[in-house]
Amino acid sequence: MQEKLVFRWFENRVDPYPDRPPASTPRGFFTFLWAGTEGMRPFIAGMTLLTAAIGVFEALLFAMLGRVVDWLAAVEPARLWAEEGGTLLLLGGIVLASIVLVAVQTLLKHQALAGNFPMRLRWNYHRLLLGQSMSFFQDEFAGRVSAKVMQTALAVRDTCMILTDILVFVIIYFITMVVVVAGFDAWLLLPFLGWLALYGVALRWFVPRLSKVSRAQADARALMVGRITDAYTNIATVKLFSHAGREAGYARSAMKEFMHTVHGQMRLVSGIEIVNHTLSMLLIMATAGVALWLWTQGEVGLGAVAAASAMALRLNGMSHWVMWEMASLFENVGTVQDGINTLSRPRTVLDHPGAQALVVPRGEVRFEQVGFAYGAQGENARRVIDDFSLTIRPGEKIGLVGRSGAGKSTLVNLLLRFHDLESGRILIDGQDIAGVTQESLRAAIGMVTQDTSLLHRSVRDNILYGRPDATEEQMVAAARRAEAHEFILTLSDPKGRTGYDAHVGERGVKLSGGQRQRIAIARVMLKDAPILLLDEATSALDSEVETAIQESLYRLMEGKTVVAIAHRLSTIAAMDRLIVMDGGRIVEEGDHRSLLARGGLYARLWAHQSGGFLGDELDEEEGALA
Incomplete structure (x- = not known):
């Protein structure tokens, strides 16, 4: 001893x-x-x-x-x-x-x-x-x-x-x-x-x-x-x-x-x-x-x-x-x-000395003449985002639309400050995101992506990742709102753990795509951030499940500033404004009907994805915009 x-x-x-x-x-x-x-x-x-x-x-x-x-x-x-x-x-x-x-x-x-x-x-x-x-x-x-x-x-x-x-x-x-x-x-x-x-x-x-x-x-x-x-x-x-x-x-x-x-x-x-x-x-x-x-x-x-x-x-x-x-x-x-x-490789994105925590009382997002390009720069380098300016009002819900490579995902990554801008600035409630701490910035933003990867931990750990200090009741409530609670109770792993204690495997490999997506949605619901980013948030869900959680997504979006990328029509139709991008610039903006009537890029994308048929009523449209 x-x-x-x-x-x-x-x-x-x-x-x-x-x-x-x-x-x-x-x-x-x-x-x-x-x-x-x-x-x-x-x-x-x-x-x-x-x-x-x-x-x-x-x-x-x-x-x-x-x-x-x-x-x-x-x-x-x-x-x-x-x-x-x-x-x-x-x-x-x-x-x-x-x-x-x-x-x-x-x-x-x-x-x-x-x-x-x-x-x-x-x-x-x-x-x-x-x-x-x-x-x-x-x-x-x-x-x-x-x-x-x-x-x-x-x-x-x-x-x-x-x-x-x-x-x-x-x-x-x-x-x-x-x-x-x-x-x-x-x-x-x-x-x-x-x-x-x-x-x-x-x-x-x-x-x-x-x-x-x-x-x-x-x-x-x-x-x-x-x-x-x-x-x-x-x-x-x-x-x-x-x-x-x-x-x-x-x-x-x-x-x-x-x-x-x-x-x-x-x-x-x-x-x-x-x-x-x-x-x-x-x-x-x-x-x-x-x-x-x-x-x-x-x-x-x-x-x-x-x-x-x-x-x-x-x-x-x-x-x-x-x-x-x-x-x-x-x-x-x-x-x-x-x-x-x-x-010892230097970090490319750093908090500025004396950076303060972001405060989001309203949720206004403003892009001012933003320019960005990946990799080496030169006179002939093509910018992914070029002189991009956009103001998203507090609580406004917009959809980003455009061909692959138009710059939609890059724009979201810049908002999250995964990269620093070459030119221009991004403001949230008047605060330049380059001057606030990265942790506070991302704490104020919730995001659901198309390719959802989960941590190789329990379902509980994955949902609580959105808000670690949440109670068990709050976590279960978020899972119910995401229509995930029922299937979570049926889960088990090789070590005998069940329900919320079951481990999901590396990147969530033990779950179906729809199950991973619902857990990811529950995680963001629990986080309850004032700014919400949705990137094909329901793409992995079947029609029945998507319909079941659509109301939950609408409730999740209430009172939040929302940026949605390439959603199915049911989600796009709920957006206040659609922003059509091409070559890193805004080429069109408006609601669904006005953009179709304009007969521009959005109308061509819509015609291509709907097989040439444009329905008269939104609730009859089945396509999805890229």
């Missing part, structure tokens, strides 16, 4: 989940490492000092043992304790004291740092990446990003541990050992210094090559994991097109690239083993030979021969360890450098 309390005390010295928001990570290698040690530095420093002390003790231990050998050779056994008993007890006390030294060092290393250090880094890196813009995730594999978070956190820990623990121990041990050996006879230094020179040459040749192949391996591993994860994430599409073999081949090409780096690494490893053993054997033979020669000359005693030989044998084992740790160090260096490219 007492030992558990000691372990727990050291484990609780470091908070792996600090509340303070993480700072942006620097791009330089050593500055990146230094930033990663924030909150850990006192413990790393303490461990380093104790490690140095242990290195000194271990080297001096050989000198102590050499002294004991000399006593054994010079003193009669019957008089050993009488003449050297006090010294032997003192040496025994020093050895026992070293147990405390090692115990505190290992508690700092393994309890305070080994687990907490990488977890703290994962926590900070994850929060940092959650704040990245949408374009960042559109350009990356989800599996690749998560692999970078996991790999880099461990690599930063291991790099710091090797630099501050293992290398400190080796350097201090070797310096102390040189001092001890020189105290016996300076000639004994020759084998050690010769070994050190050759060992340094071997490190200089092998380590940079290991570093290079390790960087390539880290990137190849992340690519391999990303491709495999991508196939699992889109497994329905893979099976729908019968492309399991194609996906296996796609992953195999990444696996081959990874194996190419593995073979290169293992060739270097074999070379290290052979060279390292050769140097170690040469050191042992040279040390033993020089020590014996000096003994035959009467220059040193048996204790010096024993101590020097023991030190050479210790270096034999240590040299293998050091070489592997150096290889590991540069492998971790490569992993960290690879991770820096992802983790």
Whole structure:
């Protein structure tokens, strides 16, 4: 019980989940490492000092043992304790004291740092990446990003541990050992210094090559994991097109690239083993030979021969360890450098310094000469949104209509500030959205999309995502309004959880499209934001269910400013105004009837989608606008 309390005390010295928001990570290698040690530095420093002390003790231990050998050779056994008993007890006390030294060092290393250090880094890196813009995730594999978070956190820990623990121990041990050996006879230094020179040459040749192949391996591993994860994430599409073999081949090409780096690494490893053993054997033979020669000359005693030989044998084992740790160090260096490219990528959408929370008393949305284009800009670049101006009155319900690529979804993404504008501005109740916090902006907007993906959690968690502080009664009420309550009660998962506790699978794969859509609608109903965005909100529902929840959607829209994209006619007919877009501009606006009468783009789209038949009554129209 007492030992558990000691372990727990050291484990609780470091908070792996600090509340303070993480700072942006620097791009330089050593500055990146230094930033990663924030909150850990006192413990790393303490461990380093104790490690140095242990290195000194271990080297001096050989000198102590050499002294004991000399006593054994010079003193009669019957008089050993009488003449050297006090010294032997003192040496025994020093050895026992070293147990405390090692115990505190290992508690700092393994309890305070080994687990907490990488977890703290994962926590900070994850929060940092959650704040990245949408374009960042559109350009990356989800599996690749998560692999970078996991790999880099461990690599930063291991790099710091090797630099501050293992290398400190080796350097201090070797310096102390040189001092001890020189105290016996300076000639004994020759084998050690010769070994050190050759060992340094071997490190200089092998380590940079290991570093290079390790960087390539880290990137190849992340690519391999990303491709495999991508196939699992889109497994329905893979099976729908019968492309399991194609996906296996796609992953195999990444696996081959990874194996190419593995073979290169293992060739270097074999070379290290052979060279390292050769140097170690040469050191042992040279040390033993020089020590014996000096003994035959009467220059040193048996204790010096024993101590020097023991030190050479210790270096034999240590040299293998050091070489592997150096290889590991540069492998971790490569992993960290690879991770820096992802983790230190600057955010493209940032809250301005001193940004205030958005306040939405009315819900007016105004676009003023908005311009935006994706990717690289140039004189010939075609803007997705071009000089777009529109005012949506408080509580007004508009529909965005247009061909694919007209800029409808981009306009909604700009309103959510997933991207920053090139020109113009967007105002909500007179507040420029670029000057308010992103969290408050998106908290004021509810959105239901056509492609609804749910979190791999319970139904309850997914609905409460709209308002985490809602009560059970409020959550169930939202589910009822979305016509989801009845089917939710029938759900179960392989672990025996049922109803609202049942888990929905990754991206909600265990549910039908209509069920996912109804849960998404319930989530937005629970959020009850003053501005509502609907993007094919009922597209996945059958006619009977759509009719059943249409009244709920109307109730949801009451008192809200609504922007709807490409809805079925029943929803479009309920809009106060339709905005027809083409080439990122407004080309027409008005209600359904006036736009049909105008005979422009809207009328052509309508004629195309309704098969050329335009009904006289809205309630008889069955088409949908794109």
